[in-house]
Every structure is written in C-alpha cells, then in structure tokens.
Amino acid sequence: MKTLQLKAGKDKAVKQHHPWVFSGALETIKQTPDQGEIVRLINSKNEFLAYGYFNKLSKIAVRAIEWVEELEVDDQWWKGKIKASIDRRQNLLTSTDTNSFRLIYSEADGLPGLIVDKYADYLVMQVLTVGTEVRKQLIASYLFELLKPTGIYERSDATARSLEGLKASNGLLIGKEPQEFTEITENGLKFVVNIADGQKSGYFLDQRNTRKRVSDYANGLNVLDCFCYAGGFTLNARKAGAKSVTSVDSSALAIDMVRRNHQANGIDYSENELVKGDSNATLRRFQEENRNFDLIILDPPKLAPSRSAVDRALRAYKDLNLQALKILKSGGLLATFSCSGGVELNMLKQAVAWAALDAGKEVQFIEQFGHPEDHPILASFPESEYLKGVMCRIV
Template structure:
C-alpha cells in the first residue's frame, strides 16, 4: 500500500475526522498509486493517521475511509458500511413511503457514493474514482441485501469530471431496466418517477419532511409552487385540501409528470394550474397582474455550487425571494429553500432580510427547514449540510 506523507501541521483536519485531504496538504507520495487506490495517510513524522483512496486529478487528493490502523479495506469492509447505512433507514420505508436515500456519501462513511431507492429500483450516483473501482462489490451487495428488480447508474454529476471520470446516464448495472415511469409513495402521496430521464437520480426525497410541514398550512389556501418539478409541494398541498395550486417549472417533462401525478392520486385537476415557464419571469408577470397567494414555495436549483459563486448566488436568491414576497398576501406564508452547500443558514437569513428590504416587507421566521434523516449530517463534515430553508410570515 502506498504511503501519503502530509506536510508538517497539515494533519489537524484528519485528526478531527474530516474526510477530505486536499492536494496542497501532501508533502510526498511514496510510489505511484492508480487513481482510486486505497492508500495510507501519514503525518510529517510518518505516524499513521488514516486510510483513504487517492486521486491525483482531484483537488481532494485523498478521501478518507477509516482511522483505525488495524482496519482492512477489502470487500467485507465495503459490505459492512453499505449494510449499516441500509439498516439505519429501515424504519423510513413502509406502506406510505417507498422511496428514500439509502446511502449519502461522506455522511455514511462512503465518500463518493449516493444510492436512492424508488420502489423496486435503485439509482446510483458514483462520483469518484475510488467508488468506481469497487462498483461491482457495491452493486452485488445492494442486489443481495435488498428485494429489488434493477439497479441503474445515474452518475451524470459534473463532480465526476474532477476525478477524471466520464458521466454515465441510465446505464443498467443489475437486473432489469425500469419502465418509463415507476410508481412510488411518499407520506401517502403517489408519484410517477422517471428514473432514466429525470433530474439527478429521478426524485428529490430530501424535501419529504418539509413538504408535509408546508402542506399542513395549505388547507383552504391559494398556493404558488415554484420550481415544482414532479409536484412534491403541489401534491401534498392538494392532499391537505388546498383551495388551488399554481405550479411553475421550466421543464416540459416536469410539467407533464406533475399532471400525471395529479391524475394518479385522483386529485381535482380543476384546482391546479400547471405552467411551463422561467420562474422569475412568471413571478414578474404575476406581480404586474396584481395576483397574490396565501402560500408561496420557492425551491430553486443549486445557485451556489462553490464558495466562489456565493456572491452571484446571493443576488439570485435575493431577487427570487423579493419577487416571491411581492406576490404574497399580507400575512401570507413563504417557504423558501437553498440546496447550495456553500451557503450556510445565517447567510441565507441575511439574503432573505435583503429581499424583504427591497420588497418593503416585514418578515417573521416561524420555522427553520433542514434535510431529513436519510440525509444525515456527519459532525466532522459540515459540508454535508446542504439543504436549508425558512418558513416565514410576510407582512
């Protein structure tokens, strides 16, 4: 096994169990490891720190796996970690919920691996060379542990490029390909998921708890669901007897899927206006018309993929939330989210404060949203805490 020697005083983060070692912290690589090979990380005095896997093309040169020098990173090690992650989610899967995230990368001590379950099918995102190297072990373990029909590779994230990997999109890894739409349930609501063509792994199960909370305020209300995708907030609002919902998304496939999901749940189609449009443009149209809502949901895509884009993202979040506030009735509710890991909750609060000043509104925060338990946050890896949101009353 190749030894990686760190520069003097660069071992602190490793000792604190942070799972990333950046290339700038490396003093010496003793040998020529292949990308994805397991290596031994040592401090400047050649004392053992941890095991991890290496990549010379990535800014994160080593992703750490185990801090026990007696550990053996073999097939059994990988199987044990996968089994532990799945077991921790068993209670989340029942007759009312058949979809959840089974493995969440660093948070489950499996950096670079994301696994989502959609009923009888799994969608994998393999983001690093170290996980790519043990893909067969991972697929075999998952197919053995779970009663499923197929495993699909959805490794189309741009993160793979940082490890010198090509993207994969909808490749069958095991079993059979899913049909065009797979039916799942979440909190009793039915969804048709397009695993092969849908965004990311096919469905955003990280908003499961937040959808339920927002919907509990929707009875008899007129709701605007922006970036509605396949209808998570819309369908939950309808389940809780919303008077009407306007759902807006720029994707034709998303709007089509939303309509299918309304029919699938036998909700009143007359209560829903599904709009294919750029959200900011549509909000401006609503403002010009003087149309207002009781509840507005803003769940945009990731505006800040990195810290370098944070200033630009903050302006985008501010403009979006200003427009959202302007189409709310006085005393109405705004559920606003950011899935940008680079933006922490305090910065997000400041952005909302700026938006309120520009809109001439007063804001009360009545609830703070976060990601659900199948997206845990590892205490030594704050970067895993990406989803945050605020539930606000706007005056």
C-alpha cells in the same frame, strides 16, 4: 499497501475524521498509487492516521475512509459499510406510507462519492469519485444481495465527476431496466419518477419531510409552487386541503409529471394551474396581472455551485424572494429554500430580509427546515449540510 505521508502541520483535519486530504498536504510521492487504490496515511512523525483511496487527477488526492489501523479495507469492509448504512434506515424500510428515500449519503455515511437512492423496488446509484468508480460493480452486487431490488440503475452524470477525471456514466448495472416511469409512494401520496432521465437521481428525496410540513399550513389557501418539478409540494398541499395550487416549472417533462401525479392520486386539477415557464418571469407576470397568493413556495435549483459563486447567488435569492413577496397577501406565508452548500442558513435569511425591505413589507421567520434523517449531516464533515429553508410570514 503504499504509504503516503502528510506534511508537518497538515494532519489536524484527518485526526478530526474529516475525509478530504488535498494534494498540497502530501509530501512528495515516491511511488504513485493506482487510481482508486487504497493507501495508508501517516503524519510527519510516521504515525498512522487513516486509510483512504487515491486520485492523482483530483485536488482531493485522498478520501479517507477508515481510521482504525487494525481494520483491513477489503471487499468485506465495503459490504459492512453498505449494510450499516442500510441498517440505519430501518425505520424507513418498514414505513407503510413512504417507500423511497436515500440509502447511502456519501461522506456522511462513510462512503465518499457513493449515493444510493431507493425508488420503490429500484435502486439508483451515483458514483462520484474514483475510489467508488473502480468498485461500483462490487458495490452494486452487495446492494443487490442485501436488498433484492428489481434493478440497480446508475445515474453518474453529475458535474462533480469531471473533477475526479471521470466521464458521465448512465445505465443499468444489475437486474431489469426500469420503465419510463416508476411509481413511488411518499407521505401516502403516489408519484411517478423518471429514473433514467429525471433530475438528480430521478426525484428530490431530500424535501420529503419538508413537503409534508409545509402542507400543514396549506388548508384553505391559494398556493403558488415555483420550481415545482414533479409536484411534491403541490400534491401535498392539495392533499392538505389547499383552495387552489398553481404549479410553475420551466421543464415540459416536469409539468407532464405533475399532471401524471395528479391523475395517479385521483386529484382534480385545472390545466390553467400548470404553468410551463421560468419561475422568475412568471412571478413578474403575476405582478402585472395583479394576482396574489396566500402561500408561495420557492425551491430553486442550486444557485451557488461553488464558494466563489455565493455572492452572485445571494443576489439571485434576494431578487427571487422580492418578486414573491410582492404578490403575497398580507398575513401570507413564504416557504423559501436553498440547496447550495455554500449558502448558509443565516445568509438565506439575510437575503429574505433584504427582499422584504425592498418590498416594503415586514417579515417574521416562523420555522426553519433542513435535512431529513436519510440525509444525515456528519459532525466531522460539515460539507454534508446543503439544504436549508425558512417559513416566513408577512405581518
């Protein structure tokens, strides 16, 4: 095993079990490891720090994965880490009303760059780092052995792969090809998921608990669900007894999935309530039409892909919430979210406060939302937290 040494004063984060080691923290490498090769990290005093895997093409040169020197990072180590992550989801694996959730959440589960989502009897893998790329068939074989899914499909098409020097990679790894739509169950509701072509790994599993919680407010209300995608908030609101739900998304595939999901659950809907269009433009059109709602849900895509984009994103969040507040009835509720890791909860709340000021409305924050239990936030890796939201009331 090759040993890489950190410069003096650059070992603090590794000692605190943060997994990222940037190339600038390393002393000159005398013998360059292969891509994805396991290396031994030491500090300037030649003391052991951690084992990790190497990438010469990334700014993050080493992803630390093991801090116990006596443990060998071999094939059985990988199997043990995968099994441990699965075991932590036993409450979800035995659930009777939800069969789809995240099994492995990258650094937060000690496996940087590996995301595995369960959709009924299928698993979807996202492989985002070189260290997991060179072992993805091994990882897939262990997942298949442990869970016996119908198939394991790879959806490694995130832009983060390019930062690792990797190209997009999609396709079947083990088992049977998924059909165009796979039916899953979430909170007792049925949803169809397009594993091969849907957004992310096919569906937004991270909002499972929040969809249920927001629906608790929906009984008897006229609801607007913007950026609705497959209709997760929409269907939960209808199940909870909403008077009406208008669902908006710019994707024709998304609107078709909302339609299919109503039908899968035997829930009546009006085609006039399914709006294919830009959510920002639709909010402005509803202002012109003097349409008002009791509950508005804003769950936009990531607006700040990097720290440098945060200021621009906050302006976009502020404008989006402003347009929503303008058509929200007095006493109405606004559930608004950000999935941008660089946008902190207090920043989102500030954007809403600015929007309320410009709208001439007084707003209370009555509830805060975050990750479900299958998307844990590792204490030593705060970057694993990205999803946040608030429920607001106009007073």
